[in-house]
Amino acid sequence: MKRIATAIALLLCIAGTASAQNLKFGHINSQELIGLMPERDSALIKLQNYTNELEETIAEMQQEYQTKYNTYQQRQATWTAAVLEAKQRELIEIQQRLEQFSQGAQQEYQQMQQILLSPVFQKANEAIAKVARDNGFAFIFDLSAGGLIFYDEQISVNVLPLAKTALGIPAEKVAPTQLPGMEQQPQ
Numbered sequence: 001m002k003r004i005a006t007a008i009a010l011l012l013c014i015a016g017t018a019s020a021q022n023l024k025f026g027h028i029n030s031q032e033l034i035g036l037m038p039e040r041d042s043a044l045i046k047l048q049n050y051t052n053e054l055e056e057t058i059a060e061m062q063q064e065y066q067t068k069y070n071t072y073q074q075r076q077a078t079w080t081a082a083v084l085e086a087k088q089r090e091l092i093e094i095q096q097r098l099e100q101f102s103q104g105a106q107q108e109y110q111q112m113q114q115i116l117l118s119p120v121f122q123k124a125n126e127a128i129a130k131v132a133r134d135n136g137f138a139f140i141f142d143l144s145a146g147g148l149i150f151y152d153e154q155i156s157v158n159v160l161p162l163a164k165t166a167l168g169i170p171a172e173k174v175a176p177t178q179l180p181g182m183e184q185q186p187q
Contacts, residue, residue, distance in 0.1 A: 023138040026131075026159040027151050031144040033163050034124050035175035043116040050112050054105040061101060065094045127166040131159050 034040050072087050079087065132140050140159055141148050164171060 024136050025151075025156040026135075026137045026140040027143055027148070027156045028128060028140060028159045028163060029143045030124055030128065032175040033128070033160060033167075034120060036164060036169045036173055037120055037124065037167060039120045039123065040117070043120055047109075047113055047116055051109060054109065058098070058102060058105065061094070061098045065091065065098060068094065123167070124163070127163050128159065131162040131166055135159075135162060 068087075068091060072091060076084060076087070128140055131137070137157070137159070141151060141156070143151075161171060164173070
Protein backbone atom coordinates (compact mmCIF):
# COMPACT_ATOMS: atom_id res chain seq x y z
CA MET A 1 0.00 0.00 0.00
CA LYS A 2 2.83 2.36 0.86
CA ARG A 3 4.45 1.70 -2.54
CA ILE A 4 1.23 2.53 -4.37
CA ALA A 5 0.90 5.85 -2.50
CA THR A 6 4.55 6.65 -3.28
CA ALA A 7 4.03 5.81 -6.96
CA ILE A 8 0.92 7.99 -7.16
CA ALA A 9 2.74 10.88 -5.47
CA LEU A 10 5.66 10.47 -7.90
CA LEU A 11 3.28 10.46 -10.90
CA LEU A 12 1.55 13.61 -9.61
CA CYS A 13 4.92 15.36 -9.21
CA ILE A 14 5.99 14.35 -12.74
CA ALA A 15 2.64 15.47 -14.17
CA GLY A 16 2.82 18.75 -12.24
CA THR A 17 6.36 19.40 -13.46
CA ALA A 18 5.41 18.63 -17.05
CA SER A 19 2.41 20.94 -16.98
CA ALA A 20 4.39 23.69 -15.22
CA GLN A 21 6.90 23.61 -18.08
CA ASN A 22 4.09 24.42 -20.52
CA LEU A 23 2.97 27.55 -18.65
CA LYS A 24 3.42 30.81 -20.52
CA PHE A 25 4.43 33.85 -18.54
CA GLY A 26 4.08 37.43 -19.66
CA HIS A 27 4.83 40.87 -18.33
CA ILE A 28 3.64 44.38 -19.10
CA ASN A 29 4.00 47.88 -17.76
CA SER A 30 0.31 48.76 -17.51
CA GLN A 31 1.10 52.45 -16.89
CA GLU A 32 2.92 52.56 -20.21
CA LEU A 33 -0.06 50.96 -21.93
CA ILE A 34 -2.47 53.43 -20.28
CA GLY A 35 -0.17 56.28 -21.34
CA LEU A 36 -0.68 55.21 -24.96
CA MET A 37 -4.48 55.12 -24.81
CA PRO A 38 -6.36 58.02 -26.44
CA GLU A 39 -9.12 57.63 -23.83
CA ARG A 40 -6.58 58.60 -21.17
CA ASP A 41 -5.72 61.77 -23.07
CA SER A 42 -9.37 62.86 -23.32
CA ALA A 43 -9.94 62.02 -19.64
CA LEU A 44 -6.92 64.14 -18.68
CA ILE A 45 -8.19 67.06 -20.77
CA LYS A 46 -11.55 66.89 -18.98
CA LEU A 47 -9.76 66.61 -15.64
CA GLN A 48 -7.60 69.63 -16.46
CA ASN A 49 -10.68 71.68 -17.40
CA TYR A 50 -12.30 70.69 -14.13
CA THR A 51 -9.12 71.63 -12.25
CA ASN A 52 -9.04 75.01 -13.99
CA GLU A 53 -12.63 75.73 -12.88
CA LEU A 54 -11.81 74.86 -9.28
CA GLU A 55 -8.63 76.93 -9.31
CA GLU A 56 -10.49 79.89 -10.84
CA THR A 57 -13.07 79.78 -8.05
CA ILE A 58 -10.33 79.56 -5.41
CA ALA A 59 -8.51 82.50 -7.00
CA GLU A 60 -11.71 84.59 -6.95
CA MET A 61 -12.26 83.79 -3.28
CA GLN A 62 -8.65 84.65 -2.46
CA GLN A 63 -8.99 87.92 -4.35
CA GLU A 64 -12.15 88.79 -2.40
CA TYR A 65 -10.36 88.07 0.87
CA GLN A 66 -7.30 90.09 -0.14
CA THR A 67 -9.38 93.09 -1.23
CA LYS A 68 -11.35 93.12 2.03
CA TYR A 69 -8.19 92.59 4.07
CA ASN A 70 -6.46 95.52 2.34
CA THR A 71 -9.49 97.73 3.03
CA TYR A 72 -9.46 96.55 6.65
CA GLN A 73 -5.74 97.40 6.99
CA GLN A 74 -6.19 100.85 5.49
CA ARG A 75 -9.34 101.90 7.36
CA GLN A 76 -9.27 100.06 10.69
CA ALA A 77 -8.03 103.12 12.55
CA THR A 78 -11.07 105.14 11.45
CA TRP A 79 -13.77 102.55 12.18
CA THR A 80 -15.84 102.34 15.32
CA ALA A 81 -15.49 99.27 17.53
CA ALA A 82 -18.73 97.77 16.15
CA VAL A 83 -17.67 98.20 12.52
CA LEU A 84 -14.18 96.88 13.29
CA GLU A 85 -15.64 93.79 14.93
CA ALA A 86 -18.03 93.20 11.99
CA LYS A 87 -15.18 93.52 9.49
CA GLN A 88 -13.02 91.09 11.47
CA ARG A 89 -15.87 88.54 11.54
CA GLU A 90 -16.35 89.03 7.80
CA LEU A 91 -12.65 88.32 7.14
CA ILE A 92 -12.74 85.20 9.33
CA GLU A 93 -15.86 83.94 7.55
CA ILE A 94 -14.29 84.44 4.10
CA GLN A 95 -11.15 82.65 5.27
CA GLN A 96 -13.20 79.72 6.62
CA ARG A 97 -15.20 79.50 3.36
CA LEU A 98 -11.96 79.46 1.41
CA GLU A 99 -10.52 76.66 3.54
CA GLN A 100 -13.73 74.61 3.31
CA PHE A 101 -13.92 75.10 -0.44
CA SER A 102 -10.26 74.11 -0.85
CA GLN A 103 -10.78 70.90 1.11
CA GLY A 104 -13.95 70.10 -0.79
CA ALA A 105 -12.20 70.87 -4.09
CA GLN A 106 -9.46 68.34 -3.33
CA GLN A 107 -12.05 65.66 -2.58
CA GLU A 108 -14.05 66.53 -5.70
CA TYR A 109 -10.87 66.43 -7.79
CA GLN A 110 -10.06 62.95 -6.52
CA GLN A 111 -13.62 61.77 -7.21
CA MET A 112 -13.56 63.26 -10.71
CA GLN A 113 -10.17 61.67 -11.36
CA GLN A 114 -11.63 58.30 -10.31
CA ILE A 115 -14.73 58.76 -12.46
CA LEU A 116 -12.79 59.78 -15.55
CA LEU A 117 -9.86 57.36 -15.32
CA SER A 118 -11.56 54.20 -14.01
CA PRO A 119 -12.98 53.28 -17.44
CA VAL A 120 -9.50 53.71 -18.97
CA PHE A 121 -7.93 51.39 -16.38
CA GLN A 122 -10.76 48.90 -16.85
CA LYS A 123 -10.34 48.89 -20.63
CA ALA A 124 -6.59 48.35 -20.28
CA ASN A 125 -7.15 45.46 -17.84
CA GLU A 126 -9.72 43.89 -20.15
CA ALA A 127 -7.31 44.13 -23.09
CA ILE A 128 -4.53 42.51 -21.07
CA ALA A 129 -6.89 39.72 -19.97
CA LYS A 130 -7.98 39.18 -23.59
CA VAL A 131 -4.36 38.98 -24.73
CA ALA A 132 -3.68 36.45 -21.97
CA ARG A 133 -6.64 34.26 -22.96
CA ASP A 134 -6.05 34.53 -26.72
CA ASN A 135 -2.33 33.74 -26.43
CA GLY A 136 -2.45 31.07 -23.74
CA PHE A 137 -0.66 32.95 -20.96
CA ALA A 138 -1.04 31.50 -17.49
CA PHE A 139 0.24 34.64 -15.79
CA ILE A 140 0.90 38.24 -16.81
CA PHE A 141 2.83 40.31 -14.30
CA ASP A 142 2.46 44.09 -14.09
CA LEU A 143 5.90 45.70 -13.89
CA SER A 144 4.47 49.11 -12.98
CA ALA A 145 3.11 47.81 -9.67
CA GLY A 146 6.65 47.46 -8.33
CA GLY A 147 6.02 44.16 -6.54
CA LEU A 148 7.92 42.02 -9.03
CA ILE A 149 11.57 41.82 -8.07
CA PHE A 150 12.85 39.69 -10.94
CA TYR A 151 11.63 38.28 -14.22
CA ASP A 152 13.54 36.38 -16.87
CA GLU A 153 13.07 37.96 -20.29
CA GLN A 154 13.93 34.60 -21.88
CA ILE A 155 10.88 32.99 -20.26
CA SER A 156 8.49 35.90 -19.83
CA VAL A 157 6.99 37.60 -22.89
CA ASN A 158 6.46 41.37 -23.02
CA VAL A 159 2.77 41.56 -23.94
CA LEU A 160 2.72 45.34 -24.47
CA PRO A 161 2.82 45.00 -28.29
CA LEU A 162 -0.05 42.49 -28.15
CA ALA A 163 -2.10 44.75 -25.85
CA LYS A 164 -1.44 47.75 -28.13
CA THR A 165 -2.76 45.72 -31.06
CA ALA A 166 -5.81 44.64 -29.04
CA LEU A 167 -6.58 48.29 -28.28
CA GLY A 168 -5.93 49.48 -31.82
CA ILE A 169 -2.90 51.56 -30.80
CA PRO A 170 -0.30 51.91 -33.56
CA ALA A 171 2.82 49.84 -32.93
CA GLU A 172 5.11 52.84 -33.38
CA LYS A 173 3.33 55.00 -30.78
CA VAL A 174 5.46 55.52 -27.68
CA ALA A 175 4.13 56.41 -24.24
CA PRO A 176 5.01 59.78 -22.70
CA THR A 177 7.73 59.62 -20.07
CA GLN A 178 5.42 61.07 -17.42
CA LEU A 179 1.66 60.91 -17.22
CA PRO A 180 0.60 64.58 -17.18
CA GLY A 181 -2.27 65.64 -14.98
CA MET A 182 -1.92 62.68 -12.64
CA GLU A 183 0.12 64.61 -10.11
CA GLN A 184 -1.64 67.98 -10.21
CA GLN A 185 -4.38 68.75 -7.73
CA PRO A 186 -6.08 72.04 -6.89
CA GLN A 187 -4.62 73.81 -3.89
